[in-house]
Every structure is written in C-alpha cells, then in structure tokens.
Amino acid sequence: MQLILVRCGRAEAPAGTLRGQADLPLAVDGFTAMQRLATHWSGAPPRFLFCSDQRRALQSAQVLAGRFALEPLADARLRELDLGDWNGLNFAQAAAAAPQDWRNWSVDWLHHAAPAGESFTQLLARTRAWLEAVLDAAQRDDRVLAVAHEGSIRALLCQALGLDPLQARSLRVDSAGVSAIAFRDGRFEVSYFNCPQFLSD
Numbered sequence: 001m002q003l004i005l006v007r008c009g010r011a012e013a014p015a016g017t018l019r020g021q022a023d024l025p026l027a028v029d030g031f032t033a034m035q036r037l038a039t040h041w042s043g044a045p046p047r048f049l050f051c052s053d054q055r056r057a058l059q060s061a062q063v064l065a066g067r068f069a070l071e072p073l074a075d076a077r078l079r080e081l082d083l084g085d086w087n088g089l090n091f092a093q094a095a096a097a098a099p100q101d102w103r104n105w106s107v108d109w110l111h112h113a114a115p116a117g118e119s120f121t122q123l124l125a126r127t128r129a130w131l132e133a134v135l136d137a138a139q140r141d142d143r144v145l146a147v148a149h150e151g152s153i154r155a156l157l158c159q160a161l162g163l164d165p166l167q168a169r170s171l172r173v174d175s176a177g178v179s180a181i182a183f184r185d186g187r188f189e190v191s192y193f194n195c196p197q198f199l200s201d
Contacts, residue, residue, distance in 0.1 A: 001138045001183045002191065003160070004046065004145045004198070005153045008060035009034045010175040016090040019149075020083030020117070026059040033176035034060045038067035042200035046070070046145035048138070050130075052078035052152065060176075061147040072147070077130035080149035084117025110165055120155070124165060127155040135183065153179065160188040 009030025011019055026034070045068045051061035053074040061072035086094040094114070095102040104112040113119040138144055148156070154168040160181050163171075171194075173179070178198055180191035192199050 001135070001140060002143045002180055003134070003183065003188075004143065004178065004180045005156060006037065006060070006064070006145065006147045007150055007153055007173050007175055007177050008052070008054075008057040008147055011056045013088075014090070016092075018083050018086050018089050018091065018094055020080055020087040020114075021054060022088035023054070024056050024088075026056050030056070030175060031059070031063065034063040037176055037178065037197060038064050040197045041067060042198050044143060046143040048073065048134075048142070048144045049147075050075055050078065050134075050144065051147040052076070052080070052149060054079055054149070057147050057149065064145065064147065068145075075130060077126045078146060078148040078152050079126075081120065081123045081151035082118040083114040085115040086117065120151070120165060120168065123151055124155050124159065127152050128159050131156055131159060157181070161190070 010027045011024035011030065012027040013019060013024050049061060049065055049068060049070040049072050051057045051072045051074055053076050058072065058074060065072050085097065098115050101115050105114055110120045134144055150173045153173050154171050157163065157171055157179065158165050158168050174194055177194040177196065179193045181188045182191050
C-alpha cells in the first residue's frame with residue numbers, strides 16, 4: 001500500500017496567522033498549486049481520496065477529486081492541530097491573550113495545549129486512529145491519497161516512521177507539498193518527501 005500525503009494549498013490569511021482549525025478558504029495561489037498537482041499526477045490513480053473536513057482541505061481535495069473522478073472522504077481526524085482560542089489569531093495576539101499559556105505551549109508544545117485547544121500528543125492520537133483504520137481497510141496494492149495539514153502530516157509521518165515526536169517540527173511540509181510512504185512487509189518506508197509534484201513509483 002502506498003500512502004500519499006498532500007498538504008492543502010495555501011490558505012487565505014495574513015502572514016503570521018495561527019491557522020489551526022480556523023475556517024480559512026484556499027487562497028488563489030493555493031488553488032493554482034492544487035490544480036498544478038492534479039495536472040501532473042503520475043501513475044495509476046488512487047483508490048481512495050481522504051481529506052480533512054476543514055474548508056481549505058476540502059477545497060484542495062475537490063481539485064484532485066475532479067482529476068480522479070473520486071468523491072473525497074472527509075475525516076475530522078485529519079484536521080490541523082486545534083489551537084482553541086488562538087485559532088485565527090497572530091502570534092502577538094495569542095501571546096497577549098494568555099501569556100502564561102503561551103509560555104507553557106512555547107516550551108512544551110508536545111504536552112501543553114492552547115486554551116480550549118489540543119496538544120500535539122492529542123493530535124498524534126487522533127491521526128494514529130485514522131492511520132490504523134486505513135491500514136485495516138487498504139489492500140496490498142492500493143494507493144491512498146490524503147489531503148491534510150502541516151501538523152497532521154507531521155504527526156502521521158512521525159508515527160509511520162517511528163520518529164520521536166519532538167522531531168516533528170524539523171519536518172518541513174510545504175503548502176501543496178507531496179510526501180509518499182509505502183507500507184510493505186509490516187513497515188513503512190519513504191518513497192519521497194515534500195515534493196512540489198507527484199512522482200512515479
């Protein structure tokens with residue numbers, strides 16, 4: 001089974017916005033980047049197309065859905081990290097709104113959550129549940145395409161590859177970037193990482 005992870009296109013938001021689970025649409029260049037991805041797909045089409053149920057991910061997935069004539073399967077477990085009260089704020093606004101929470105989160109984002117939000121550990125748990133469900137349902141030769149977010153893709157890669165979650169932020173995941181991992185003989189291996197287009201096997 002090959003799992004192809006696509007970060008959704010760039011959202012319409014000012015620089016420095018904590019996107020999290022804010023209800024943000026795709027920017028024009030984000031839509032264009034997804035169209036470019038759809039045009040340059042290589043190899044056999046995916047059997048399944050999953051996506052986060054957040055607006056920018058759904059809009060990104062719809063572009064790919066048109067290429068493959070597939071209905072996107074929206075799943076809340078693929079959402080971005082929930083930043084709670086900080087969703088949609090910028091860094092300065094979040095720090096001013098809850099200074100101690102901001103300090104705690106900045107020092108230990110793995111275990112601390114934003115006010116009314118979730119920690120990266122919680123994000124790991126919900127993305128793990130999605131990954132396990134996909135592994136149970138997919139067949140050996142299936143291609144599974146998932147459109148998600150920077151945080152949820154980092155979480156999935158950490159789990160699939162057995163990385164220390166503290167290394168998550170060292171994984172660069174660009175908007176409309178593509179990573180692929182293959183599951184063979186009970187383990188994952190990297191096919192390619194953070195590419196600007198789909199690559200053939």
